[in-house]
Amino acid sequence: MTIKNITVLGSGIMGHGIAQVSAMSGYHVVLRDIEKQFLDKAMEKIKWSLDKMVSKQKLTEEQGKEIFSRITPIVDLGEALKDCDLMIEVVPEIMDLKKKVYAEVDKVVPQKTVFASNTSTLPITEIANTTSRPERFIGIHFFNPPQLMKLVEVIPGQKTKKELVDDTINFVKSVSKEPVVCKRDVPGFIVNRLFIPLVHEAAYAMDRTGATKEEIDSAVKFILHFPMGIFELADFTGMDVIHKATVEMHSRDKKVINPHPLIEKLYDEKKLGQKSGEGFYKYSGEQYERINLSEEIAKKFNPIQLLGNILNNAAWLITNQASDPQEIEKALLLGMGLKKPLFETAKQFGMKNIVAELEKLAKNNKFYEPDPYLVSLM
Template sequence: MADITKVLVVGSGAMGAQIAMVCSLAGLEVAVQDVAEASLERAREELTQRMQRSVDKGRITAEERDASFTRMRFGTDLAEAAKGVDIAIEAAVEKIDVKRSLFADLDRLTPEHAILATNSSSFVPSKIADATTRPDRVVGMHFFNPALVMKCVEVVRGPQTSDETAAMTVALVERLGKTAVVVDKEIPGFIANRLLNAVRDEAIRLLEGGYASVESIDTAARTALGYPMGPFELMDLTGIDIGYHTKQARFEETGHPADAPSRSVVDKVERGELGRKTGKGWYDYTNEGNH
C-alpha cells in the first residue's frame, strides 16, 4: 500500500479550499483546481486570512503557515493539476451530472493508481463510480464544515470500493488529524446527516403539531441532550434552503411523502427567510446578537 503524498482538490469554494489547507498542513503536496480564476483568488485570500488568525492565536507558527502555502498550487488547468496525484478529492457543485462528467475526466487524467474521492454530502459513490473505469478506487470522503475545525470525516464505501481503497482513505484521514468514520454500506445522507435530519424532522413535527415553540425545542436540545445548538438554530446557521433542497431531491427520488419538505420549511423558503444569511429564519437576526 503506497503512501499518499500528492493530492488534487477539485473546487475552491469554502469546503474545497479548507480541505486543501488541511492536507497541506499535514505535509502533503496539494493542487487546487477550479474552472473560475476568481474563485481560486478568493480561496487564496480567505486561506491567507484564516492562517494569519491561526498564527495570531498561537495555533501554528509563521513558519508552518508559510510552508503550508509553498506546498499548495492553484490553477484552472485540470490536466496539469492531475499530474502525478495519488488521490483526487472532488468538492464541486452538488449536481450529479457535473460530478459524473468530472469523474470521467479525472479517470482519464489522473495516474492509474489514484483514488477518486467525492466530498458529496448527498450522492453515494455508486452514483458516480460507473462514470469511471476504476469503480474499485472510487470512495466517499465527506468532510464537515468548517473542514479546518471539524474532526469527523465519513469514509463511504460504494458496492465496488475495494478494501485497499477504504484502508488508504482511512489512513489519509488519520494523517490529516481527523477521525475517520467508515460507512460500510452506502446510504443517502450517510451517518451524521441522517441522525441530524431525524432530529430536525422530529423538531419540525413538534412545532407544526403545536406541541412546543421553536425556543422550547432548541432549549431542550441544548440543555437535556447537550447539543451545542438546537435544530432550529442549526437550520438558521446552515441555511434553511439547504435542508429544503436535500429533502426535495430525496422526495423526487423516492416519491415518499415523508421525504418531502415540510410545510413550514416550504413557507420559509418561499418567503426568502433562509436563516442568518438573509437576516431572518426561525429567528430574527436583524438586530444581530438577539434571536
C-alpha cells in the same frame, strides 16, 4: 496506496478548507477551480486562516509560509491532475454537475489516481459508476469548516476495494481527523441521516403541540443535550443545504425522511437562515447571534417525539448494518456536538415510552413505525 500529491476540485469553503488541512499535514496540494478569480479568493482565505494561527502562536511564521507554499492554484484540469495520487472532489451538490466533472476528469487523470467525493448526501455508488474506476472510488465527507471540525465520514461504494477503505481511514487520521465509516452507501450516510429528518420532525412537533420554536429549541438544547436548538442549528446550516439534502435523500428512500412543507417554503422564499438574515429566526448583522434559550423555557416542551425520530434513524443504520452504536455516538459527538450520548438520553426517557410514542404516531403515518432494534432495547 502512497499519497503525496492531492488535488482538490473546487475552491469554495469546503474545498479550500480541505486543501489547507492537507497542506498542514505535509501533503502537496493542487487546488483547482474553473476560474482564476475563484482561486485567488480561496488562496486569500487560506492565507488569512494561516496568519490567524501564526498570530495565536499555533504556528510559527516560517511554518505558515511553508504550508501556504505547498498549495498550488491551477485552472487547467489536465495540469491540476497530472501527478495526482488522491483527487478530492468538492463541487456543488448537484448530481448532473458531479457526473459532468467526472466525465472530464476521466479523460485526463493518471491511472494511479484514486477518486474521492466530499458529497454529504449523494450516493457514492451512483457517482462512482459514471467513472472508469468505481473500485477506486470512495466518499470522504469532511464537515464544515474542515479546519475546525474533527469528524470525517468514510463511505465505500458497492464496488470500492476493501484496501481503499483502510487506506482512506489512514489518510483521514494523517490529517488529524477522526474517521467514522458508514459501511453501506445509504442516503445521508450517518450524520445527515440523523440531523436532516430531525429538522422536519421539529416542524411537525410545532404543528402537533402548538409549542413555540424557542420552547422546542430550549428542550433540544437542555434536555436532549444538543449544542444549540434544532431550528437554530438549521438556520446555522442553511435552508438551501437542508432542502437540497432533503430532496436527494427522500427521492432515494421515502423511509428516511417525512418532509415538512415549511422547509421548502422557507427555501423558496430565500429565507435561508443566518446567511440571508432570516430562516426560522430573524438575524441582524454579520455576527452569528444566539437565540435566547433557557432551562426554564425547556420545561414547557417534552422532546420525546424528536428523540424517537433520531433514535429510529439511528436504529435503522444499525439494523441495516450501515453502522453500530459506538460509531453513531462518535459521529454525533464530533459531527453534531452532542454533549451526552444519544442512547444514554434514551435510557432516561425509557425505551418503552419512546417506542410507545412512535407507535402512537405510526397509527396515522407508517413512517413512524419503530425499528426492530429499538423494540429489542425495551
